[in-house]
Amino acid sequence: MKREYFENEIGEAYVKAVHSSGLEIYILEKPQYNSAYAVFGTRYGSIDTCFKVDGETVTVPEGIAHFLEHKLFESEEGDAFTRFAETGAYANAFTSFDRTCYLFSCTDKFYENLDILLDFVQSPYFTEQTVKKEQGIIGQEIRMYDDSPGWRVMFNMLMAMYHNHPVRIDIAGTVESIAEIDYDLLYKCYNTFYNPSNMFICVAGNVDTEKILNKVKNGLKPREEVILERITTDEPENVVENYVEQSLAVAQPMFCLGFKESHKSPERSAKEKIRTALAIEVIAGEASPLYARLVNKGLINDEFSSEYFNGFGYAAVTFDGESSDPKAVAEEIKAEIERIKTEGIDKKLFSAVRCGMYGGAIRMFNNVESIAMQLTDCAMTGNGLFDDIKYLKSVTAEDVYKKILKIDTENFVLSVINPKE
Amino acid sequence: MPDKILKLGEGVEGLFIKNTRFNTTRISANFYLPLNAETVAEYALLPFILTTCSKKYPDFSRLNYKLNRLYGASLDASAEKYGDYQLLRITLSVINDRFSLDEESLARRGAELLCGLIFEPSTENNAFLKADLDREKRKVIEHIKGEFSEKRVYAKNRLIEEMYKGEAYGLPKCGSIEGVEKITGESLYFAWKKMLETAFVRFHVVGSEVPQGLFEVITEKFSKVQRENIIEPTKTMPTLARTRSKTITENIDVNQGKLVMGFSSEVYGNDDESLSLLIAGDIFGGGPYSRLFSFVREKMSLCYYCSARTIRQKGLLTVESGIEAENAEKAQKAILNQLKIVKAGKFSDFEFESSKKSICDSLKGYNDSQQSIDMWYALKINNDEIYSPEDIAEKISAITREDVIKAAEGIRLHTVYKLLPLEAKESEGK
Numbered sequence: 001m002k003r004e005y006f007e008n009e010i011g012e013a014y015v016k017a018v019h020s021s022g023l024e025i026y027i028l029e030k031p032q033y034n035s036a037y038a039v040f041g042t043r044y045g046s047i048d049t050c051f052k053v054d055g056e057t058v059t060v061p062e063g064i065a066h067f068l069e070h071k072l073f074e075s076e077e078g079d080a081f082t083r084f085a086e087t088g089a090y091a092n093a094f095t096s097f098d099r100t101c102y103l104f105s106c107t108d109k110f111y112e113n114l115d116i117l118l119d120f121v122q123s124p125y126f127t128e129q130t131v132k133k134e135q136g137i138i139g140q141e142i143r144m145y146d147d148s149p150g151w152r153v154m155f156n157m158l159m160a161m162y163h164n165h166p167v168r169i170d171i172a173g174t175v176e177s178i179a180e181i182d183y184d185l186l187y188k189c190y191n192t193f194y195n196p197s198n199m200f201i202c203v204a205g206n207v208d209t210e211k212i213l214n215k216v217k218n219g220l221k222p223r224e225e226v227i228l229e230r231i232t233t234d235e236p237e238n239v240v241e242n243y244v245e246q247s248l249a250v251a252q253p254m255f256c257l258g259f260k261e262s263h264k265s266p267e268r269s270a271k272e273k274i275r276t277a278l279a280i281e282v283i284a285g286e287a288s289p290l291y292a293r294l295v296n297k298g299l300i301n302d303e304f305s306s307e308y309f310n311g312f313g314y315a316a317v318t319f320d321g322e323s324s325d326p327k328a329v330a331e332e333i334k335a336e337i338e339r340i341k342t343e344g345i346d347k348k349l350f351s352a353v354r355c356g357m358y359g360g361a362i363r364m365f366n367n368v369e370s371i372a373m374q375l376t377d378c379a380m381t382g383n384g385l386f387d388d389i390k391y392l393k394s395v396t397a398e399d400v401y402k403k404i405l406k407i408d409t410e411n412f413v414l415s416v417i418n419p420k421e
Numbered sequence: 422m423p424d425k426i427l428k429l430g431e432g433v434e435g436l437f438i439k440n441t442r443f444n445t446t447r448i449s450a451n452f453y454l455p456l457n458a459e460t461v462a463e464y465a466l467l468p469f470i471l472t473t474c475s476k477k478y479p480d481f482s483r484l485n486y487k488l489n490r491l492y493g494a495s496l497d498a499s500a501e502k503y504g505d506y507q508l509l510r511i512t513l514s515v516i517n518d519r520f521s522l523d524e525e526s527l528a529r530r531g532a533e534l535l536c537g538l539i540f541e542p543s544t545e546n547n548a549f550l551k552a553d554l555d556r557e558k559r560k561v562i563e564h565i566k567g568e569f570s571e572k573r574v575y576a577k578n579r580l581i582e583e584m585y586k587g588e589a590y591g592l593p594k595c596g597s598i599e600g601v602e603k604i605t606g607e608s609l610y611f612a613w614k615k616m617l618e619t620a621f622v623r624f625h626v627v628g629s630e631v632p633q634g635l636f637e638v639i640t641e642k643f644s645k646v647q648r649e650n651i652i653e654p655t656k657t658m659p660t661l662a663r664t665r666s667k668t669i670t671e672n673i674d675v676n677q678g679k680l681v682m683g684f685s686s687e688v689y690g691n692d693d694e695s696l697s698l699l700i701a702g703d704i705f706g707g708g709p710y711s712r713l714f715s716f717v718r719e720k721m722s723l724c725y726y727c728s729a730r731t732i733r734q735k736g737l738l739t740v741e742s743g744i745e746a747e748n749a750e751k752a753q754k755a756i757l758n759q760l761k762i763v764k765a766g767k768f769s770d771f772e773f774e775s776s777k778k779s780i781c782d783s784l785k786g787y788n789d790s791q792q793s794i795d796m797w798y799a800l801k802i803n804n805d806e807i808y809s810p811e812d813i814a815e816k817i818s819a820i821t822r823e824d825v826i827k828a829a830e831g832i833r834l835h836t837v838y839k840l841l842p843l844e845a846k847e848s849e850g851k
Contacts (some may be wrong), residue, residue, distance in 0.1 A: 010444070010520060019475045032442035035786040083710035085771070088778030091709075107785035133722065140677070140725040144743050147675045149570050205789075249674045251566035287485035295481065296552070301560045303567065322567060352489035359492030359516045368789060420674050 001025075001213060008386040012365050014375070015209050021220060022197030024229035026375040027212055028073055028204040030368060032108045036205025037372040038114060040121045043200075043380060044193035046171040047312060048098075052229040053192045061180040062166070062175015064139070064189055071126050071186060072102070080120040089113045098311045099168050099380060100193075105369065110207055111215055114317065118219035124190045124405050128183055135178055142172050149250045149417045157415035158258045160244040162209040164233040167314045195226050202375035205368040232313055235326040236260040238411060245416040250316065254417040255326035257333060259407050266313040270387035272403075274357075274395055276308040276317065279403045281353040282345060283336055284319060290336040297335070317407060326416045334409040341405055350397040358392045426807070427636060430643035432651035433622040435636045436807075438794055439629065446519065446528045446628030447791040448535055448635065449512040451799045452620040453654040456507050456589040462561075462596025463604055463612035468498035468509045470549060470557045470609070476541040477702070487534065492516045494531050496538075503800065504657030504734045505589040509616070510799065511539065514791065516823035517629070528632035536635075540642050542613065548606030549613075561601050565593065572840060576679040577741060580838040583669055584683045588658065590735060617646045621653050625798055627791045654802050659736040660685040666834040672843050679840040680752055682740040684760075687831025689736025691801075696813070697820050697828035701733035702738050703776040704825065705763045712759040712768065713740065723752040738832060746841045753837065766826040773825065777817055784814040 001020070007013035014028035030036075046066060050059045073080045073093070084091040089106035102121050104113050145151045148243045155170055162168040172178070203212055239260050268276075284290050284306050294300040304321035364370050371385075378385050427435040454464055478484035487546045488494045494515045495571060501508045515531040543550055568574050578593065585591025595601070624639055626632070688698045706713035706729025713727045727742040744752045787793045787810040794810075801807055806818075 030442070034791045035789045064469035079709075082457060082771075085708065085710035085779065088775070089783035090779070090783065105786070107782050118785075136722055137725065140722075140743070140745065143676045143745075144725050147572060193471050249572075250570040251568075252570075254570070273798060285485075287482055287489055289482065291485075292480065292482045298556075298559055301563045303563075322563060349486070352486050356489030359494070359520075362444050362516050362520050363493065363495070363514070366445060366791065367549035 001056045001217070006384060006386060008389060010362055010365065011390065012386070014385055017213055017222065019196065019216065021223065021366050022225070023216070023220065024200040025213065025216055025380050026088040026200065026202045026379060027207065027209045028371050028375065029207060029209060030205050030401050033368060035105055036107045036110050036203060036207045037103065037368045038117060038201065038203045039101050039103045039372050039376050040117050040201050041099050041199065041379065042193050042375055043098065043198050044100050044189070045096050045098040046169065046173075047166040047411070048193065048230065049166045049169075050231045050233075051192065052231060055229070060185055060189060061169070061173060062169045064185060064371065065100055065262070066172045067134065067178060067181050068094045068186055068189055069093050069144070070138060071130065071132055072121060072124060074130060075120055075121060075125045080116065083116045084113065085225065087112050087116070095171055098417055099172065099376065101376060103372070111211060114212065114215050115219060118216065121194070122221045124187070124194070124326075126183060126186055131183055131186065135181070138172060138177050138178055142170070142175055144177075145170065147248070149248050149254050152246060152248065153254050153256045153415050153417045156244045156246055157258050157318070157413050160241045160413040160415060161239045161258055161260050161316060162314065163236050163240055165235045165314050166233065167311065192226055192228060195223055196220060198228060200376065200379035202379060204371035205377065222357065225327045230312070232266060233315065239413050242412060242418075243414050245418055247420045250417055250419050252322055252324060252419060253326050254320070254322050255329060256318060256320040256415045257330045258316040258369045258413050259409065260411045260413070261315040261317070261406070263315060267381055268310045268315055270381070270383040271391050272330070273308060273310070274388055274391045275399050276405045278350070278353060278357065278395065278400045280306045280308060280317060282350055282400060283340065283356065283404070284333060285353055287349060287352060290332065290404050292349050294329060294332055299323050299325060299332070326414060330414045334412070337404060337407050337409050338387055340401075345401045345404070347397050350400060354392060354395065360387070361388045361392060425619055427623065429636055429640045430655070431648040433624075433643050433648070435624045435639065436626070436798060437631050438625060438798060440627055440788060440791070440794065441629045442789070443628060443791055445514045445516050445791065446531070446626065446632065447512060447514040447795055448532060448632070448692070449510060449625045449795050449799065450535065450539055451623040451625070452504060452509040452616055453623075453802065454509070454616065454620045455652055456502065456505050456508045458592060458600075460612065461507065461592050462600030464507050464616060465500035465510060465595040465708070466561055466601065466604060466609060467616060468511050469561065470553060471538050471542055472496055472498040472511055473557065474543045474553055475538045476543055477537050479543045491527055491531055491534070492521055494527070494534070500594055502590065502594050502618070503654060503802075506654040506657070507594070507661055508799065511535065511618075512795065519821055526633065528628070529634065532632040532635040532638070536638055536642060544610055547610050549609045551606060554604065554606050554609060558604060558754055561595050562598050564568060565598055565601070568760050570677060571681055572673075573741065573743070576681045576838060576840045577670070577739065579669070579840075580681045580683050580739065580836060583667065583838060584660070584836045590658070593816045618648055619650050619652065621651055621802070623799065623802070625795050627795050633799055636681045657734050659689040660835065662687075663835050666836060668837040668839070670839045670841060672841050674843050675840070676842060677725075678746045678749060678842060680742045680744050680749055681838045682753070682756065682834065683836045684738040684832050685835045686736040686738060686828070688828045689733065691734055692797055693730055694828065695733040695736075696816055697824040698736070699731050699733055699780070699799055700773075700776050700817065700820055701825045701829035703780060704730050704768050704772050705729045705738075705760055706740055707776060708779050710772055710779070712763060712772070713756065716759055717752065717755045721755055723755055725749050725753075727756070749841065757834065761830065764829045764832065765828070766822065773822055777820065781814040784810040784817070808809055819824045
């Protein structure tokens with residue numbers, strides 16, 4: 001296997017190995033720890049509803065990646081949970097916009113668990129009957145999310161932000177879309193996306209790199225390579241509408257405000273992510289004048305948070321929380337961005353938040369789960385695990401200022417959940 | 422493994438939990454006070470107001486600027502229930518000195534900052550400042566109201582409220598909205614004084630060493646406080662069994678219903694016997710190997726989620742599930758039926774062994790997380806001996822089927838709380 005070693009000055013090091021099938025393996029050893037965390041993932045999420053495989057263009061129902069995730073836990077001999085129960089490991093899986101990950105964490109029998117993980121993800125087993133049953137279970141899950149104001153406020157925003165990009169659709173799909181899923185479609189998607197060339201394994205914790213690489217080499221089932229192409233959607237630069245609202249059984253209004261970004265390439269670089277994260281801290285972080293103003297005016301509480309929401313073909317700077325007056329919060333945020341654009345960036349504040357973020361990047365290495373998750377980001381984007389620390393050292397106030405200049409305060413969506421009655 | 426407990430004052434303890442694997446040092450201040458209706462709201466507000474401003478950092482922006490400057494020191498506050506007591510926590514974590522370019526120790530400056538927040542709040546004429554008080558009161562009131570928005574949290578809170586009406590444990594952890602509204606600058610100042618004077622206090626340090634001078638400063642600070650009427654958090658009332666269980670149904674404009682159930686147990690407290698109760702509860706509704714997951718959720722498809730939790734100290738078992746309204750009765754029957762099977766000892770060896778393995782595996786991972794290990798010792802006050810997670814894992818490994826059956830015997834249904842969509846009301850009435 002082709003290998004690369006990476007290390008940095010804080011004393012951490014990891015290996016990236018590439019198997020001949022194209023599978024990427026990332027391992028960071030933490031010999032002082034008791035536990036280990038492993039992820040087997042595929043670059044396949046809810047946004048992959050239209051793709052070209054071996055020359056054929058395929059469109060599939062929304063929610064199928066998530067559906068497949070549920071189904072993979074089953075096999076002819078019983079479900080994967082049962083097998084992990086025998087070793088005592090904690091196992092789970094999740095589907096997001098751009099990836100599906102299967103994971104376990106354990107303090108004992110790591111290699112046995114790794115065998116189980118490798119095996120069940122590579123052994124799809126569904127029948128017409130089990131697919132039918134799953135439609136009922138996922139239907140319940142979708143209905144549960146319909147009652148979740150935090151989930152609704154975000155998806156309402158995405159639907160108002162994106163005209164065509166599938167990020168606007170709920171990860172689990174809709175009751176109607178999952179009704180279209182059948183046995184053949186599931187296999188079609190499985191065979192396309194669960195090919196080693198589109199997959200990765202990330203491990204952090206008390207493990208031995210050589211042993212893992214050996215296990216993986218022996219545990220991979222031979223598969224023919226597929227030629228896969230993601231079809232990018234044509235997405236206009238502007239948002240669909242600036243304001244959306246819905247009423248739910250909540251005690252007070254909730255909001256999500258997003259500024260849509262347009263860009264030429266589908267993925268954001270590590271540098272761009274750091275710059276934007278710092279820009280968000282300067283605009284509305286807890287040390288910022290805006291944050292103090294919003295709290296003192298009684299407009300936000302501890303639920304307030306912000307994010308650089310981005311993935312394949314989409315990016316937005318978002319702010320969310322609870323407020324008695326979401327529109328006033330949105331106006332304050334827009335005004336603050338415009339103020340910084342004219343007055344420039346507070347250098348002292350910039351240098352403090354950069355220092356804070358640097359500490360945060362070092363803190364991340366305390367936790368094997370965070371490391372494994374960060375490694376999956378590396379696998380998805382091609383960025384390095386130590387890039388954040390590296391860029392945090394070199395990024396300047398000017399870089400961050402330039403990023404703030406690019407935020408178009410007119411190209412926004414404010415999504416609000418109002419209390420019923 | 423922690424060192425032995427250091428006495429830093431009357432009812433004030435220091436505990437150093439040495440662990441060299443982390444990039445950070447974590448310090449926590451834990452204050453234990455009896456839960457009661459008159460004081461719950463005031464005490465619960467303290468950790469929050471104390472971590473937003475102080476004499477030295479009179480506003481939030483300045484404090485957060487300072488935290489950023491300390492390489493993103495993370496400062497957290499919480500008010501939790503610990504049996505029939507309130508646990509007020511303030512924690513601070515800073516990265517280790519080898520990563521900083523500063524000459525002065527970050528841990529030492531962090532420790533100083535933490536002491537400043539606890540002992541020198543921003544006050545005037547024996548009262549907290551009105552602006553600070555109003556802001557923090559508003560935030561807590563919004564937080565209390567916000568619990569209604571997440572129906573899973575709301576349903577669980579309502580169950581506990583109904584189960585323990587008139588008892589300390591039934592109080593909401595941050596008090597009621599009316600209770601918070603009544604707080605004045607003076608009354609909060611009085612509560613702060615009272616906390617310093619009467620709370621049982623435990624300071625933890627998790628990391629490679631105790632920041633220089635930390636325990637000495639705390640000792641010195643407490644030597645100036647008139648420590649009296651200190652109540653150790655050791656007397657939590659068990660959950661009393663009901664002869665007939667009570668059912669409460671509430672209808673709200675939602676799509677999906679919630680069914681939560683509370684059970685009392687004859688086994689309670691933090692002793693070995695109650696570890697068997699923990700296993701019983703876990704076989705019933707813990708991991709994916711449990712009866713509730715594999716039968717009620719997977720085989721019968723009656724709930725999207727269905728799980729049980731055990732609060733050993735209180736002798737309390739709770740079941741939470743998300744249901745379609747029309748399945749409410751069926752789900753309740755199925756859940757109770759699974760409990761019957763556990764009580765009769767008709768669970769499989771696989772379920773029994775899986776439960777023990779899963780709990781032991783996760784206990785052995787506690788030392789890999791500073792938060793978990795800190796919290797672990799914050800919740801281990803009652804024992805004469807301080808047990809590590811590994812000690813408990815060993816005890817759990819030795820538990821037999823008979824122990825589990827014996828512990829499960831005394832589990833009784835106490836209260837059922839159902840949250841159902843509006844339209845479900847009529848069909849129920851028929």
